[in-house]
Amino acid sequence: MDPIVVANKLTRQVNAPDGVLRILDNVDFSVIPGEAVAVTGASGSGKSTLLGLLAGFDVPTRGSVHLLGQDLGTLSEDAKAALRAGNVGFVFQSFHLLPSLTALENVVLALELAGVVQAEERAREILDEVGLAHRLRHFPRQLSGGEQQRVALARAFAVSPQILFADEPTGNLEQESGRQVADMLFNLRRDTGTALVLVTHDETLATRCDRVCRMSNGWVAPS
Amino acid sequence: MSRNYWVWRRLYRDLQVSELRVLVLAVAIAVTAVTSVGFFTDRVGRAMTLRSAEVMAADVVLRSRSLIPADYVTKAKILGLDVAEVREFPSVIVVGEDMTLLVSVKAAGSAYPLRGALMIADQPEGESYSPGSGPVAGTAWGDARLWAQSQLARGATITLGHLDLTLTQVIKREPDRGQFLFDLAAPRLLIGLQDLGATGLVTEASRVRYRLLLAGSAQALDTYRRWFTRQQAEGLTEGIEIEGVGDERPALQSALDRAASYLGLASLSAVIIAGAAIALAAQLYARRQTDVAAVMRALGASQATLLQEFLLGLMLMACVGTLIGLVFGYLGQGGLGYLAGRALAVELPSPSVRPVLAGLISGLLMTLGFGLAPIVALRKVSVMRLIRRESSALTTSSVSLTLMAIAATTGLVFWQARDGVLAMWVLAVMIVLILGLVGGGWLFFAGLRKIRFGPSATRYVLSSLGRRSGIATLQLCAFGAGIMALLLLMVIRVDLLDSWSTSISPQAPNHFAINIQPLQRAAFESALETANLASQGLFPMVRGRWEKHNGMRVDHAAFSSPRAQRLASREFNLSVAEALPEGNTITRGSWFSPAKGRAGQWSVEEGLAETLGIVLGDVLTFRIAGEEVSGAVTSLRRVVWDSFQVNFFVIASPGLLVDRPTTYIGSFALPPARGAVLAGLIRQFPGVTVFDVGMLLEQVQEIIDQVSLVVQYVFVFTLLAGITVLIAAVQVGAHDRLTEMAILRALGAGRRRLEWGLLLEFLILGSIAGLLAALFSVLAGHILAREVFDLPFEPGIAVWLVGIGGGALGIGLVGLVASRSVLRNPPLTRLQWIQS
Known part of the structure; x- marks a missing residue:
């Protein structure tokens, strides 16, 4: 089976006050459709950088990323955005819901950008699935952290993405909310067959994935 | 959504x-x-x-040296504009048995003035008020100077041409007085337009200035001006000039x-x-x-x-x-x-x-x-x-x-x-x-x-x-x-x-004196000094007609703007100065210097130069008392017109106008309370004409x-x-x-x-x-x-x-x-x- 995302010899370096800092160093990485892969490691090990590169948010210094069969290095920023729309989902540690939109509108916006018709109906369904049917008209600031992350999950899964990138999805939540969000994440993934790249330092969460990659100083240790 | x-x-x-x-x-x-x-x-x-239209007594004025055809009045009326006709000319009135007095006659239609207010009084010292209309048939109004000079009482009879008129009111304020400074030299006599024919003074040879005053909406005025421009383009407006607010009168x-x-x-x-x-x-x-x-x-x-x-x-x-x-x-x-x-x-x-x-x-x-x-x-x-x-x-x-x-x-x-x-x-x-x-x-x-x-x-x-x-x-x-x-x-x-x-300082001159003969110059200056009247001194003035521009004869009809045509055709008051007059600044070239040779230089006011297309280095020739006088333009000057000092459009370098017929002009500030001083001056120098620009000064x-x-x-x-x-x-x-x-x-x-x-x-x-x-x-x-x-x-x-x-x-x-x-x-x- 062809991988849904492949990174070859991925290197990312930045200029720091003490000279060039290599955040990722010749990383090879791949995920096949439907697979759940956890990326773990200490702070500063390069987990989030890897996630950003795989999702096409950032450009590698060297190496290549193929997402959904497309070489991201050959695509313009707009082409990468178009590739993401409807195919790639995201869940961030800080939720990143649009503060001026209600829970329902946040989900509808993602569906409309993906070109889904009857977006509102689909948004209501998925918000119901994450247990927020009674919070549709609430703004992010009126929701708890756990609820905000559930809206973010609904937004991510609403478009039935082929792959979901999740960056510390429970990192900002207390234990009980974190557990609920994690359960929902894995349940939705199972139901939709979506591949998952999960960046986390939570070992318990990582073990719920099919495979765990440990990062250390810009390297990915073989799992 | x-x-x-x-x-x-x-x-x-x-x-x-x-x-x-x-x-x-x-x-x-x-x-x-x-x-x-x-x-x-x-x-x-x-x-x-x-407000500035008030000093023209209209929004737009048509001027001519001959009768303005009825078409111009008709067109204005069609456009809904207010119209008033005014005719002005110098004449003489006879007072009593043998006294004559030079006056500036104004015959105005009943709608005059269209802008601003005409103020009159029953006696020279009386309270001024605004009349409902102009002088009725058989009556005339005079300004304070006319009343003073003629020493007439209210109801006295004066004779203007073939017509006897009763002097009834004193003109206290005339909005458009002072359109031309020299008009102010004679006292004003205002009569109704209906009486003008009976005087028999208006003939083809008489020097009457015709004015048609117009006022109304900006749109109608614009339409009228465009119509006038078209008439002009077809050559139908010969001798008629149109003037709006700001087209004339540099001080305002x-x-x-x-x-x-x-x-x-x-x-x-x-x-x-x-x-x-x-x-x-x-x-x-x-x-x-x-x-x-x-x-x-x-x-x-x-x-x-x-x-x-x-x-x-x-x-x-x-x-x-x-x-x-x-x-x-x-x-x-x-x-x-x-x-x-x-x-x-x-x-x-x-x-x-x-x-x-x-x-x-x-x-x-x-x-x-x-x-x-x-x-x-x-x-x-x-x-x-x-x-x-x-x-x-x-x-x-x-x-x-x-x-x-x-x-x-x-x-x-x-x-x-x-x-x-x-x-x-x-x-x-x-x-x-x-x-x-x-x-x-x-x-x-x-x-x-x-x-x-x-x-x-x-x-x-x-x-x-x-x-x-x-x-x-x-x-x-x-x-x-x-x-x-x-x-x-x-x-x-x-x-x-x-x-x-x-x-405009409180010392700004409010009186001008002209026709001062060279022999009277020293005495007049000393009289001003004795009377302690602030003056910038007397300036020589030579009248000359602009004859040639760089050797080519000046054809005033060739200028496109009416202002340029008028300026080019009228006589210039030329002056001579050793030093740059106070309040003038050189904008191009440099002031006369012996190094450039003493003869043949002009300094021209920049606005005039622009209007007439004169540039630095041009040779201008003026005809003065039958002889041509030439010189090169070596400087352009900016003049502060609203200073009310004596200013000249063209100044000659020393030596250029020697032996040309010269008179002197001066201005001085006369406080209102010292009217007696003026009477003394006029008695001492009967040939000198003194006129009051206080009203114009006041307006500015x-x-x-x-x-x-x-x-x-x-x-x-x-x-x-x-x-x-x-x-x-x-x-x-x-x-x-x-x-x-x-x-x-x-x-x-x-x-x-x-x-x-x-x-x-x-x-x-x-x-x-x-x-x-x-x-x-x-x-x-x-x-x-x-x-x-x-x-x-x-x-x-x-x-x-x-x-x-x-x-x-x-x-x-x-x-x-x-x-x-x-x-x-x-x-x-x-x-x-x-x-x-």
Whole structure:
């Protein structure tokens, strides 16, 4: 089976006050459709950088990323955005819901950008699935952290993405909310067959994935 | 849900809860300033035009040396214009058995005057009042001099040609008196037009000046002027000239021109202040939208989608702000108009639609010009910031921001300015100011980053300013532009306005004396000195007709403008001078010098030179008493016409007019209470003609006084707008600072330490902005005084003190007050707000 995302010899370096800092160093990485892969490691090990590169948010210094069969290095920023729309989902540690939109509108916006018709109906369904049917008209600031992350999950899964990138999805939540969000994440993934790249330092969460990659100083240790 | 739905929805929410209200407020303040000044200047400007129409007794006048055909009257009546016919000619009246008196007769139709008021009295010392109509058949009115010279009593009979008339009233004020200074030499006799035929004085040979006075709506007048131009093009208007407000009479025109420039400057100041505020607000708006843009990008939105949505959002806010601004602008000018109308004792015309349009376009254009650059930058936001917060904050290219701002300002300045020269200079100063502030700010903040000494609070403030150099430079520009606009107003209001108001001093001459023979010159001068009358001395005057231009015969009909035709065809009053007359300045070439040879040089007034197409180096030939006199033009002069000194269009170098028939002319100031002195002079020098220009002087002085007052009103308003925008600028820049303060407060920093930190930061910003603003306002003051207002300019030390001290203290205090809520509230409030 062809991988849904492949990174070859991925290197990312930045200029720091003490000279060039290599955040990722010749990383090879791949995920096949439907697979759940956890990326773990200490702070500063390069987990989030890897996630950003795989999702096409950032450009590698060297190496290549193929997402959904497309070489991201050959695509313009707009082409990468178009590739993401409807195919790639995201869940961030800080939720990143649009503060001026209600829970329902946040989900509808993602569906409309993906070109889904009857977006509102689909948004209501998925918000119901994450247990927020009674919070549709609430703004992010009126929701708890756990609820905000559930809206973010609904937004991510609403478009039935082929792959979901999740960056510390429970990192900002207390234990009980974190557990609920994690359960929902894995349940939705199972139901939709979506591949998952999960960046986390939570070992318990990582073990719920099919495979765990440990990062250390810009390297990915073989799992 | 449509795409527009999202924009509306986000806008609605943002207006409820975020600093976007600041942007709307900034646009609203900007538009309020622009429209209220626009409304106000528009109304005052039109009031001034009406006021100056009063001294023509009409809006438009047709002049001719022969009877103006009935077609011209008919056309005016068809267009709904008011019409009055006036005929003037010199004549002699017979009083009693043998006394004759030279008079200037005016026969006017019953509608005269169409503008301004004719004031009469029953006796020379009686109360003046406005008559319902002109003299009835068989009666005549005379001015005070006629009554004095004829020594007649009310009801006496005078004979004008074949007609006997009863002298009934004294003319106290005649709005259009003094159209030509020399007309003032003879006393006025006013009769009804219906009596003119009976006098038998108007024949084909008589020297009658015909005038057709017209007044009415601007549109009808425009139509009439266009019709007249067409007639002219077909050669049907021979001998008829058309004249509107400001086409003639350099003294009045000069006063009105300067008034327009002052008001234009007040309006431009508002535009400058507004631009600075909008630039800040738009930058903050874009920063606030950075995460939204990144999320939308992550979800697959294209750059075009982002640009479209944010631009639409920005313009919607601009519309909201603009509408609020229009309402407040209208209300603001209403109050000002009421106050000004009372103070000026004039009824201001109702506001026109033009300022509304100006406000609308200004609001949208300024928002685009100053806000587009950060919005365009949003399109390229890095999605990575959603994962790594510190990565790639929004950066707006300061080059593109500056260029856009300059482009927007250029458009607005040229569009808003009533004076092209003024607009060009204001723009040049603005560009230098922006570049100076950006450059100065960049250097200063780069230096701050290197500071590693001082107490911890001070060091923190300095380094924090250094790190936030982008927003700090922007703030510096806003403060600098705001302070400069206010300083410029101070400079203009105090210094230039004073210079202007005093340009007609109480010592200004109100009497002219002509026909002084060379042999009488010394005696006349000594008589003036003995009587202690202020005079600039006597000037030689030689009358000559312009014969040739660079050897080619002058054909006055070949000139396209009526003014040029008239000037070229009439006799010039030439003078001779050793030194450049007081109040004149050389604009091209140089004053006569022995080195260039003593013979054959002319100095020409620049306005005349432009009208007649005379340039430096041209050879002009005048025919004087049958002989040709030639010389080269070696200088062009600017003349302050509203000074009321004796001025000449053409001055010859010493020696050029030797042995030509010369008389002398002089002017002197005669206080009203010393009328007896005048009688003495006339008795002593019977051949000398003395005439009074007090009325004309009074009218010009009145306009200057009125406009000074109005300008001060407008400046006060711009000043208030400036202060308001400065406060908005402090609040806009406060976002990062307040967040840091909340964090420091949470970490246990004392209130006093934070207050000191805040004060220090604003003191630094204020004093640097004030210093740069003072520098540029002095520079601008010099340029405006020299190039636009043609007035001397001596900036005092106050500009520097107010600029630096006022900038530091004002912005320091405003900044502190604007940030007090954070210092008073628990830090969590602010931090939670930031999170949301």
